[in-house]
Amino acid sequence: MSQQDSPQPRRVSVKFFANPQPGAALDLAPYIGLFHQFIQEKSVEGLLIDVADYTHVPDGPGILLVGHDVDYGIDLAGGRAGLLTVRKRIEGSSFAEALRDTLVKSTGAIAAIHGSDVDQLQFATDALEIQCRDRLALPNTAGGFDAASAALAPLLAEAFGDAKTDITNDAADDARSPLTLRVVAQSPPDAVALLANLRS
Amino acid sequence: MPGQTWKEELSGRTDPQWEEEIDIFEGQVELRRTGKIDEKVFAETRLRRGVYGQRYDNGKRHDGFAEQPLAFADKPTKGPDTVWDAPGMVRIKIPFGGVSPEQLEVMADLAEEYSDAILHITTRQDVQLHYVHIEDAPDLMRRLAAVGITTREACGNSVRNVTACPLAGVCHTEAFDVSPYAQALMTFLLGHPDVQDFGRKFKPAFSGCEHEACGLVQMHDGGFVARMKDGKRGFKVVVGGGLGPVPHQAQVLSEFTPEEELLPEIQAVARVFARLGEKKNRGRARIKFLVAKLGIEEFRRLVVEERTTLPHDDRWTAFLNDMPHTRGEPVREPAVLNGGARPHGFDAWYATNVYRQRQEGYAVAMLNLPLGDLTSDQTRKLADLSREYAGDNLRTTVEQNIALRFVRESDLPALYEALDAVGLAAAGATTIVDVTSCPGTDTCKLGIAASRGLAGELRKRLSEKSAQLPQAIKDLKIKVSGCFNSCGQHHVADIGFYGNSRKIEGRTVPHFQVILGGQWQNNGGSYGLAVGSVPSKAIPDTIDALTDAYAQGREGDERFQDWTARMGKRSIRELIKPFMPVPSYADDTAYYSDWSDVREFTIGDLGVGECAGEVVSLFGIEVVKAESQAFDAQISIDDGDYETAEDLAYRAMLSSARALVRTEYIDVTEEPDDIVKEWKNRFFDNERFFDKYAKGKFGQYLIDRYANPVASATRDDASRRVEESQLFIEASHACEARVVAEVAAAGGIELEPSANA
Structure with a gap:
């Protein structure tokens, strides 16, 4: 697929899941302070604007660090806590390029969170959820999945190295959902190594 | 399919007039982006299309230590002092709250693709999406238009959404x-x-x-x-x-x-x-x-x-x-709730969230949405459930909920289980736990205090103990606004709040004015009155004190409104008085930040840090007199002495103005002529009294009353004057804070690092 034919979504997201998954009593309040600190210290990539508290929404966005070009969130969607990174306002990049950028931002944020005093959650790299939040560019269809998988495979090889990865369509049963790819990796590198691989 | 656009994709599927209007708007976006039309013209244009500004869109934000520029790209503005790339809000008009499953699905998609995957139901039955970029607005509108929804005239000086009872x-x-x-x-x-x-x-x-x-x-x-x-x-x-x-x-x-x-x-x-x-x-x-x-x-x-x-x-x-006399048709034959098994939690939900329709065998199931929010995933599931159980009979409500209508009563247990599976089966709809709130400082440019932060905290605390609450307490309504503009509709709640602030030890402390005794019935038939301002962090304890006193002191079936009227404001104020003091910063820093926000509190992200002035300023001492007069004016209204009330409220404004004048001219007399002349000269005519958004509105209250004394005050006159006096006093507080900051910035007062230092 040439660059010209490659889908160019305007918004993609990557979610790394917490491992172990927290119990119902998880207190997300410390992440409010941590995210404000990220804004103050510019600890993660992007033009960061504000922090939104959505802990009142069941299985919702949790705590959201809102930016202009990227959002980071301690996300609870699907009943699974994780770090959700939403790359927004992508212009002129292929799906693979946009994903690379999102993975770099996301793994960088994981490193920053793991390096902080807030330790309620640890994020693993053995599974991630990728969503294409642009139904026009990459619809949730078999064709969309094939196109996205093809674009994703080289990037995964680069990021995960020798670790075996599998890609499945996680929203195949509901065409209304955004195209959602589940990536499972065996013996993956940690977030810091993933980031290094993507930057090398 | 690269190159395909939503305009091409949806062509022919939209009302041609709406299509043309959106095309024109898209053209205006481009004209403004390239600097070819005036920013004020464009601002009014986008407002009339439902595209609103949002907090920090002036490109500045106080990060807890100091105001910081937000490094947006240098582009033309999208309105005066409004940065092009700064996120904004899109308000989606939902006439009478009526919304179909198909429309819900589209809004879920839009929230996911252009916003933060949250649909927010407003107190006027609209849906709002936040953090939307101006350049995404035309496509967002096209996708809405394709399912019969417009954002036109959702904002601006226009006819806003037409609301109606969700049980109509x-x-x-x-x-x-x-x-x-x-x-x-x-x-x-x-x-x-x-x-x-x-x-x-x-x-x-x-x-x-x-x-x-x-x-x-x-x-x-x-x-x-x-x-x-x-x-x-x-x-x-x-x-x-x-x-x-x-x-x-x-x-x-x-x-x-x-x-x-x-x-x-x-x-x-x-x-x-x-x-x-x-x-x-x-x-x-x-x-x-x-x-x-x-x-x-x-x-x-x-x-x-x-x-x-x-x-x-x-x-x-x-x-x-061709008007249908009842909108919507059920999807299933009617059947009453039978004696079958009921899932755990169903009875509590049924008691508060179900309304039996006049159509035999059908019910309305009310979704108690926390702060009016639901996710895109939840919205899609709700669309499924509506198709299965209720057809196209959904309604948003002014209590920020969604009503599923024409649900067959015998389906309620199954519906409850399905809602519970996606986090939409919270009990307590329209009760005390179902706290209403405007966006406040979360996203609104006018917000003074964190109304959503407070509402979320109250919801959490009240939900934990709701099972133990007496029915009379459960039936109360709490509504919170982030400022005096009343978007949270605090005036018609039993217990209402609006955000303000007070200067304590040179630092700004978030407060909420407590409004009690508003009437929800009779179409919002009367408004509550203010009884005092309480630090934001003390509001939950204040509510406990008020509700405990009501539960213990009510006579028979006495309503909260009647109880507050019988008690009188002086007694009610005594109840909240213990919660009004603010501990020193050294003793408790928590009071100096707002709910869900760790930053030290500031008003309007002032350009200079908060200063450490004297412990109690001259203004702080003198304005107390004004606040007492405003309070006594309310007492006079209760006593039916409207002329005294009106006069006291006017005097409260004079006292507040004099307190400001005395910070610069200590010898000003107590004569109204002198006070008004000096205050006008020193604070109003040069716009120092002006609020960034309200401008000179609150100051004009004093000028108007001074120029036009009331010959014989009615209850309405007195009530209005009391409201005006409270706003004038609030504006005086804000003015004093700005003046102190200006003096500090000019080197007149030694600055200390403010937040989290």
């Missing part, structure tokens, strides 16, 4: 279903030439009943209550209601307007408002001020006269020909 058509006490009339009014007025030249917005509402809360018509610019007369349908029409800083109860324009006269009458009202309403002073431009100024009799005469000049329009009555 299924209610036991209504005269008839008002929903088709609400839809007809919306369709008729949308883009109508006679509603394009208002000085301010116009909010209409419909009610089917007189005595329930229903559509809350008494607090609307224009309200319509269904009535039958000699077997014929019509409406009692009221005008000039409104909340905002100074709330007004609507007045009766017509006891009975036949249905065929509904649209021409409102057209005549619109023409009178457009012609005679205030245009320059936004603070006096709502129709409530015009009605108050002219008197309802003269306003009515003008409307009747205007009606005779209107050229005939077939649309006035065309909608009556």
Whole structure:
């Protein structure tokens, strides 16, 4: 697929899941302070604007660090806590390029969170959820999945190295959902190594 | 499919006129982006398309230590002091709250692709998406238009969403279903030439009943209550209601307007408002001020006269020909709730969230949405459940919930389980745990305090103990606004709050003014009054004290409103007094930040850090007198002594103005002439008293009252003056804070690092 034919979504997201998954009593309040600190210290990539508290929404966005070009969130969607990174306002990049950028931002944020005093959650790299939040560019269809998988495979090889990865369509049963790819990796590198691989 | 656009994708699937309007708007976006049209023109244009500004869109934000620039790209603005790339809000009009599963699905997609995957239901039945980029707005509008939704005139000086009772058509006490009339009014007025030249917005509402809360018509610019007369349908029409800083109860324009006269009458009202309403002073431009100024009799005469000049329009009555008298049809045959197994939690949910319709065998299931929020995933699931159990009969509500109507009663247990699986089965809908809140400082540019933060905290605490609460407490309503503008509708709650602040030890502390005794019934038939300002962090304990006292002290079935009236404001104030003091910063820093926000609190992200002035300033000492006078004025209203109340409220403004003047001119006398002259010269004429958004509105209250003494004050006069005095005092506090900051910035006071230091 040439660059010209490659889908160019305007918004993609990557979610790394917490491992172990927290119990119902998880207190997300410390992440409010941590995210404000990220804004103050510019600890993660992007033009960061504000922090939104959505802990009142069941299985919702949790705590959201809102930016202009990227959002980071301690996300609870699907009943699974994780770090959700939403790359927004992508212009002129292929799906693979946009994903690379999102993975770099996301793994960088994981490193920053793991390096902080807030330790309620640890994020693993053995599974991630990728969503294409642009139904026009990459619809949730078999064709969309094939196109996205093809674009994703080289990037995964680069990021995960020798670790075996599998890609499945996680929203195949509901065409209304955004195209959602589940990536499972065996013996993956940690977030810091993933980031290094993507930057090398 | 690279290259495909939403415009191409949706071409031919949209009303051609709407399509053209969106194309024009998209062209205007491009013209402004390239600097080819004026920023003010573009700002009004986008507002009329429902595209609003959002907090920090001036490109600055206080990060807890200092104001910091947000490094947006250097582009033309999208309005005065409004950065192009800064995120904004899009308000989606949902007439009478009626929404279909297909429409829900589209809004879920839009939230995911352009916003933060959250749909927010507002207190006027709209849906709002936040953090939207201006350049995404045209496609967002196209996708909405393709399913019959517009954002046109959702903001700006226009006719806003037409609201109506969510039980319209299924209610036991209504005269008839008002929903088709609400839809007809919306369709008729949308883009109508006679509603394009208002000085301010116009909010209409419909009610089917007189005595329930229903559509809350008494607090609307224009309200319509269904009535039958000699077997014929019509409406009692009221005008000039409104909340905002100074709330007004609507007045009766017509006891009975036949249905065929509904649209021409409102057209005549619109023409009178457009012609005679205030245009320059936004603070006096709502129709409530015009009605108050002219008197309802003269306003009515003008409307009747205007009606005779209107050229005939077939649309006035065309909608009556094919109007459904009850909107929506059930998807299943009726069946009552049988004696089958009930899932865990069902009974509690049934007790608070289910309303049995007048149609035998059907019920309304109310979704208690936390702070009006639901995710895109939840929204899609809700669309499925609606198709399965309720058809197209969803309604958003002014209590920020969603009603599923025409649910077969025997399906309720299954529906409950399905809702529970996606986090939408919270019990306690419309009870004390179902706290209403405007966006406040989360996203609103005008927010002073964190209304959503407080509402979330209250919801959490009250939910934990709701099972133990007496029924009388469960039945109370709590509503929170982030500022005096009343978007949280705090005036019609049993317990209401609006955000303000106080200067303590040179630091700014978030507070909420406590408003008690508002009436929800009778269409929001009377407003609560302020009893004092309490630090934000002390509000939960304040509520406990108030509700405990009410539970223990109420007589028989006495309502909260009646209890507060019987107790009197002096006694009520004694109840909240223990929660008013603010501990020193050294003793408890928590008071100096707001809910859900660790940053040290600031007002409006001032350009300089908060300063450490004297422990209690001269102003702080002297303004206490003004606050006492304002409070005594309320007591006088309770006592029925309206002339004293009005006079005390005026004196409160004078005392507050004098407190400001004395910070610069210690020898000012107590004579009103001297106070007004000095205050006007030193603070008003040079706009130092002006608020960034309200401008000189609150100062004008004193000037107007000074120039026009009231000969014989009515209860309304007195109540209005008390509201004005409280806002004047608040504005004086804010003015003093700005002055101190200016002095500090000029090197007059030694600055200390403010937040989290």
